[in-house]
Amino acid sequence: MTHSERPSARTALPVDLDEAAHRCLVAGFEGTTAVPDTLKRLIDRGLGGVILFTRNVRDAEQVRRLTDTLRALRPDLLVAIDNEGGGIGHLVAAGAPEVPGSYALGVVDDPDLTARCADALAGHLAGLGITASYAPVADVQRQAGNPIVRTRAFGEDTALVSRHLDAWITATEARGIASCAKHFPGHGGTLTDSHHELAVDPRPYEELDLAPFRAAIAAGVPMLMSAHVVYPALDANRPATLSRRILGDLLRHELGFDGVLVSDALEMKAISDLYGEAAGARIALAAGADQVIVAVPDLRVTLECRDAVLEALREGVLAQDRVGEAARRVQRLVERYATPVDEIAVWDAGAGLEAARRAVASQPLPVSVPVSGAHVVDLFPSPHPALNWGGEDLLTEVLALDSTATGAAVAGEPVDPSALVDVILAKAGSAPLVVATCDADLHPWQARVRDELLGRRPGAVRVATGLPEDGALCSYGRGKVNLRAVAEVLSTAR
Helix, strand or coil, X not given: CCHHHCCCCCCCCCHHHHHHHHHCEEECCCCCCCCCHHHHHHHHCCCCEEEECHHHCCCHHHHHHHHHHHHHHCXXXXXXXXXXXXXXXXXXHHCCCXXXXXXXXXXXXXXXXXXXXXXXXXXXXXXXXXXXXCCCECCCCCCXXXXXXXXXXXXXXXXXXXXXXXXXXXXXXXXXXXXXXXXXXXXXXXXXXCCCCCEECCCCHHHCCCHHHHHHHHCCCCEEEECCEEECCCECCCCHHHCHHHHHHHHHHHCCCCCEEECCCCCCHHHHCCCCHHHHHXXXXXXXCCEXXXXXXXXXXXXXXXXXXHHHHHHCCCCHHHHHHHHHHHHHHHHHHCCCCCCCCCCCCCHHHHHHHHHHHCCCCCCCCCCCCCEEEXXXXXXXXXXXXXXXXXXHHHHCCCCCCEEEEEECCCCCHHHHHHHHHHHHCCCCEEEEECCCCCCHHHHHHHHHHHHHCCCXXXXXXXXXXXXXXXXXXXXXXXXXXHHHHHHCCC
């Protein structure tokens, strides 16, 4: 046991206060079977929850053994995961249901279908012993240059986003899984990814997208997640995660939310670079957060955050009543959701592909499809390390339907885009050419390769796998079923 793990007798807090402080922490960790000793000690002292990532997942049976092991240490431990669907998730190896992601669901705009997709995801979680999902995304996609929300949102209209939030939250609740609307009070109006730096939403108060969060609260969402974003109209000095004005005055008093407010991960650069994770934990709890997430697997960071909270309590910098209030909210949450349900009803395994097909079919299809024996070039950015489960590409889905197809999946910027164009055209020969991009407006190398290819092969079929692009066949996301639905249009005679 390290010094930071062992409480000093001189400075020890009362046991109930120490446990309350631990209740306010959610920790990530390394491993698929054994629970690290440091994590065991945190759980023993009252740790509120753990968050699983791809690193913790090998297969479904292993995940269930892991969650059972964690709960054997403390039955009221919340076991959570990011589970938005589409290209955002960590349970592919555990057989996650294939759903297209929020934007495609918004394109279809059938809340019943959204509920069926959410039900499938929640039913799968229940079978794994995971009882909290940090989803759905309540952000509204407002900025064309937003690098982080995009197809994770249900769309650009607050009313549309609100009705799909209601459907998702209601379906998840029916499975006994805690949902979490994020990222309060909205990340869609920024031009920055808060994983990398502090983001700012400069809009005036009346233009902020609070309606979806009001809808989520009305639907009974048990958790909200804060954004590491500065809103000058609300608080010019601190991001929402650290702002008493936003978490207290706005969320608690104006919107009337009394569920658990959990921070986005503290190691994100918007917090860690400007404040540090430990100070971020202390300030967030003082501002009104009930739990803070430390998602990195290095438990030393979690210990540093924990120690900062305990020291602030000893020094009176962090009010004991504030931590007690947070712990009580967490306790209400775990009393409702910590224990997995015994009986798990079958979910609709086909809902996701149905949704993806309906989204693709909602647009005018190019007259040049289907194409047989096409050379498919799929250009997309490297998977986001915190979000994307990776591995999906359009060529693989086309090959499953047309064995005569050829092509390449290009993940990340090539050293020489022009040389790549030459190689692509040489390999394509006289075959029909399909050029897919993913948010090419954010990734100039994609636009360059696409435009050079189209300049030399003007009859090529364009595909967009991110936000919609004019003149392209759109998948509305990069989930496997999104790409499969496009592959069907490319490869199947109508």
